[in-house]
Amino acid sequence: MLQTARPRKKSQPKAPVHEKYLEAFRWMLLTRTFEEKLASMYRGGRITGGVYVGKGQEAISVACGIFLQKGDIFAPLIRDQAGRSAFGEPLVDVARTYLGSRTGPMRGRDGNIHRGSPRDGQLAMISHLGAMVSVVVGSLMAKRGRGEKNFIGLTAIGEGGMQTGATHEGMNIAAVEHVPLVVVATNNHYAYSTPNDREFACANLVDRARGYGFEGYELDGTDLAQCLDVIGTAVKRARAGRPPQLVVASILRLAGHGEHDDFSYVTDDIRKEPFAIDCLQRTEAFIKERELADAATLQRWREEAAEEVENAFSAAQKEPVPNGEEEDWCAISTRDLVDEIE
Amino acid sequence: MSITYLEAIREAQAKLLRDDKRVFIYGQDVGGSFGGAFKATKGLAKEFPGRVLNTPISEDAMVGTAIGAALEGMRPIVEMQFADFSSIALNQILNNAGTHYWRTNVPIPITVRLPSGGTKGSGPFHSQSMESLYAHYPGLIVMTPATVEDAYTMLIDAVAIDDPVIYCEHKYLYYHLKADSLPNDRMPVGKARIARTGRDLTIVSYSAMLHESLSAAEEIAKEGFEIEVVDLRTVKPLDTAAVLASVARTGRLLAVGESFPWGGVTAEVIARVATEGFHLLDAAPARVNAKDTPIPYHPNLWSTHRPSSKVIAAKARKILRE
Known part of the structure; x- marks a missing residue:
């Protein structure tokens, strides 16, 4: 059958993939697998207290942990399992803490x-x-x-936490002391159930960087490539002695505040926003599109993540x-x- | 030569900075040539460059920063300009420093200096005594030195302790109280001192109220009663054994403190004696505190709001009559 020949678009040169892209994906995958298990255990009544997951925030979080090295300081927050793991937290310690093990870090x-x-x-x-x-x-x-050299500190905050006096005092004093600090602020669009319009009235949170004497950046938190690029750059600049760095990332929290929360307050409209895309799915799609790993490899990674999660819980139990x-x-x-x- | 309570605090800090490279002082106006609102750090910034640092008006961040430095092996001293402003830092002190050892097994060796208590004309926001509030929370040691000697040695002890210490220094004593020289010896932290021996009534007190209590005891001595006065020195830990031993000698108890009356150190002293030494009491115990209102500005009101030797003596007489 005769096909009409169409002029082919000259293909765009593809941007090089960040060297840590696949490693970061595997931390994200491990986190999602772990937290799904955690949520299921919570629903089964096997965990006392709350369960708080980072669904939708894994790309930002992994980029917070993956560039840190021994001697750095990391102060993670509620949805930072991916970053904690990438910076070296043993998964068994997470299971131990949720299960209250006497031999865990929090006993x-x-x-x-x-x-x-x-x-x-x-x-x-x-x-x-x-x-x-x-x-x-x-x-x-x-x-x-x-007299230590080449160290940095990184701390995570949300757009909700950005509104506290402690954050204001902390960011101001960081700039006054000119310390190598990176603050990664994730705007997941809800402080528990309260939407952005009742949280702050400035046009953009990153504008505060200038007010504090920070250098500021924005990024799309659903895009792992951007997370690695922007947070990686902020880390490098902090190490190089630049002023403190503020990164503001945009996503939608794809779970409740905690597993007790059905997040019914999240509107249908906001779920259609570009920032509501699942970063893990987007990353996996990119890996397939760019053929960074074949289907068998992806399947093996999934199985390895599941095994690691099982081992962590089984040891802690x-x-x-x-x-x-x-x-x-x-x-x-x-x-x-x-x-x-x- | 004599040395005041305030000078003893300055000298203790100078010694700490000289002897221990881990020590630094962090607070509003402590640095430069100014040396603090009360001059407790006068000259120290010049003598110890880079180690006596002015901060923004950010009490929460001052203590948070000290906590972080302590985690990395430093021994920070935070000066609150007035104890009253430490309410802004309550979260860092109570929830961060106070819980850290319990949660993580890693202690936080910070010392927070609180210029405490009332002075004439200082009003509701520059006069507070917050030792009862801090003592209520777990994880903190609360010191309330009443003498020049204790002001000096207990501040040195505070910095040596691996846990967070709230060091309540009384502003009324800054200039009023003098000693001939700095002490060579020290009493152990956590042990009370018998400031005056007696046989008829025990007054338990601390900080500036110790001196009001001693005056009351002198007054009543003219009437033939000998009052024993116990200086708690630290309100947490509270030296219950020393209090009980004194009450065993006298059979009567009056607890005197400058903080607000609801709960607090005096209530705790009475609760412990009633619980552990009820059989020792020949009369109902009593207490004297400040009034349950904000601290007034005008001297005529302030001198009534604050426990005075006159009020303490009147209460003591009442117990002695029972």
Whole structure:
């Protein structure tokens, strides 16, 4: 059959793929797999308290962790499993914390996302948003004072947390102290159930960068390539001694605030916005389109992620849980100064 | 030569900066040639360049920064310009520093200096005594030095302690209180001191109220009663054993504090004695606190709001009559 010949468009040269693209995808995949299991366990009543997932935020989060190196400080927030894993948090420690294992990093004393390993540079967030910004500043000042070189700090915040006094004080003092800090702010369009128009009235959150004396960037958080490029650049600039860096990323949270939340307040209109695309699906589609990995490899990665998740939970489930009668009820390390109350 | 309570605080900080490279001072107006609103850091910025740093008016971030530095091995001293403003930093002090060791097994060795308590004309926002509030929360040590010697040695101790310490220095004592020289010896942290021995009534107090209590005891001594006065020194930990031992000698208890009356240190002292030493009491225990209103501006109101030796003596007489 005769086909009409059409003039072919001259193909555009394809942009090179970031060297960490596939590694980042695998952290994202591991995170999504882990958090789906976590949500399922929560629904089955096997986890006490809350479960908070980063669905839709994995691309931003992985880019927060993947450029960090030993000696850096990372103060992650609620939806940063991908970044925590990429910076070296063992998955079993996450399972241990959610299950309250006595041998986990938090020993059942704190749960879910309020975990960390401060000696390894992964700070343990508190629920009060913005509180960790100035903490990272102090750690960076101490490192500088000791003569350390080539270190940075990175902390995550949301557009909700951007509105607290602590964030304002923390960002201002970061610039005053001129520390190598990167603040990655994810606008997921809801602070719990409150939409942007009741959160802030400025045209764009990144405009605040100038006000604080930061350098500021925006990015599409559904696009892993942009996340790696922009956050990677901000990390490099901070390491090079530039002023503190603010990255504002836009996405839609694709889950509830926590698994207890059906997020019915998310409107149909907003679900159709470009920023509502699932970053994991987009990344996988790109990998297929650019033939960065074949179907068999992708399937193998999925299976490996599932196996790693199973191993983490299975190990944590075998560990002892805390016992109130045996607990050391002591909130200070200086034992001879404990206030003995009958 | 004599040295004031305020000078002792400055000298302690100078010694700490000299002896320990991990120490730095962080607060509003502490640096430059100014040396702090009360001059507690006068000259230190020049003597220790880069280690006595002015901050923005950001109490939350000042303490947050200190926490981060402490995590990296430093021993920060944060100066609040007035204790009252530490309310802005409550979140960092209570929820971050105060919970950190319990949660992560990593302690936070910060010292937060609170210029505390009332002085004439200072009003509701420059006069507060916040030791009761801080003592209520877990994870903190709360010091309330009442003498020049304690002001000096306890600040040095505070910085050496691996946990967060709230160091309540009383502004009324800054210039009023003098000693001949800095002390060579120190009492252990957490131990109360018998400031005056007696047999008829125990007054338990701390900070500036110790001196009002001692005056009241002197007054009542003229009437033939000998009052024992216990200086708690730290309100957390609270030296319950020393309080009980004193009450065992006297059979009567009056607790005196400058903070607001609802709950607090004086209530805690009475609760502990009633719980653990009820059999020691020959009369109902009592307490004297500031009034349950904001702290007034005018001296005529302020001097009534704050416990005075006169009010303490009147309450003591009442207990002695029972």
